[in-house]
Amino acid sequence: MPDVGPTQETILRDYPRLGLDDTLDFHCGKGMDCFTNCCRDVAIVLTPYDVLRMKTALHLDSSEFLQKYTLLGCTKDQKLPVVLLKMNTEDRRCPFVTDEGCSLYAHRPWACRMYPLGLAEPKGPQPAERGFYFVIQEKLCHGHGNGPQRSIRDWISSQAIDTFEMMGEPFRDLMLNEFWEKGEPLEPSKLEMYLMACYDLDRFRRFIFETRFFGIFDVDEARIEALRTDDEELLVFAMEWLRFSLFNAKTMKLKPSVMDSLERAAANDGIACETPR
Ligand code: SF4
Numbered sequence: 393m394p395d396v397g398p399t400q401e402t403i404l405r406d407y408p409r410l411g412l413d414d415t416l417d418f419h420c421g422k423g424m425d426c427f428t429n430c431c432r433d434v435a436i437v438l439t440p441y442d443v444l445r446m447k448t449a450l451h452l453d454s455s456e457f458l459q460k461y462t463l464l465g466c467t468k469d470q471k472l473p474v475v476l477l478k479m480n481t482e483d484r485r486c487p488f489v490t491d492e493g494c495s496l497y498a499h500r501p502w503a504c505r506m507y508p509l510g511l512a513e514p515k516g517p518q519p520a521e522r523g524f525y526f527v528i529q530e531k532l533c534h535g536h537g538n539g540p541q542r543s544i545r546d547w548i549s550s551q552a553i554d555t556f557e558m559m560g561e562p563f564r565d566l567m568l569n570e571f572w573e574k575g576e577p578l579e580p581s582k583l584e585m586y587l588m589a590c591y592d593l594d595r596f597r598r599f600i601f602e603t604r605f606f607g608i609f610d611v612d613e614a615r616i617e618a619l620r621t622d623d624e625e626l627l628v629f630a631m632e633w634l635r636f637s638l639f640n641a642k643t644m645k646l647k648p649s650v651m652d653s654l655e656r657a658a659a660n661d662g663i664a665c666e667t668p669r
């Protein structure tokens with residue numbers, strides 16, 4: 393977790409591009425003289441799945457977790473908010489670090505698992521634009537050059553990152569949409585919806601169950617039941633909802649009765665109805 397991270401331009405231009413079979417010479421553990429140095433004064437961007445894991449581990453409602461442990465930042469182009477883990481005001485340490493290490497180790501965020509690796513995902517079809525791993529080297533971390541040599545694949549597997557990558561896939565799909573590059577910044581109501589659906593899942597659950605949502609959208613009963621209690625299913629559903637509401641993707645279906653009313657209203661107005669079915 394870099395304290396002041398390299399810029400995306402620097403990474404894409406200067407950093408060696410590593411794949412899963414390249415190797416890393418790195419050791420980290422409790423006996424290191426730098427133990428927990430990396431858990432202080434860092435900008436850790438949380439993914440929606442990070443928030444889900446951490447608020448569950450802490451037995452907190454998502455709104456409470458966000459309020460207590462996070463700050464809102466913004467991407468460089470000012471188009472999107474990002475959720476950052478809030479460091480303690482007095483000592484700038486992560487609220488979860490102890491002398492024994494991370495008190496949330498089994499549920500620590502993706503960025504903490506990856507460190508000292510970073511993942512760059514340039515957009516574009518050319519080979520030079522494919523995603524790659526890179527190594528973050530900072531003075532505060534003494535783990536480099538202490539071996540053993542291990543493949544990036546092995547490192548990633550040792551950090552149990554696969555679940556985070558799998559659960560991060562729907563969010564990644566959302567983020568890679570060209571809308572973010574070409575579209576205008578989100579208007580306040582859509583921004584609010586984005587933040588709620590991505591990060592404030594308990595509030596999103598109330599939104600879908602305490603409004604006419606399921607009277608409008610065609611969602612099968614088994615899935616509705618799962619959405620009542622299964623946070624991971626809810627997160628996948630929330631990403632589908634965002635892709636529908638932001639990009640008009642065909643990820644949600646209106647109920648036939650709602651569709652008929654819309655078509656009748658459109659016919660009365662003499663215009664074609666373009667709402668996705
Ligand atoms: S969440 Fe855990 S690993 Fe990540 S910075 Fe905090 S204490 Fe360190």
Ligand code: SF4
Pocket residue numbers: 419420421424426427428429430431507508532533534535536
């Ligand atoms: S070796 Fe690096 S990652 Fe491990 S505890 Fe030290 S500073 Fe943190």
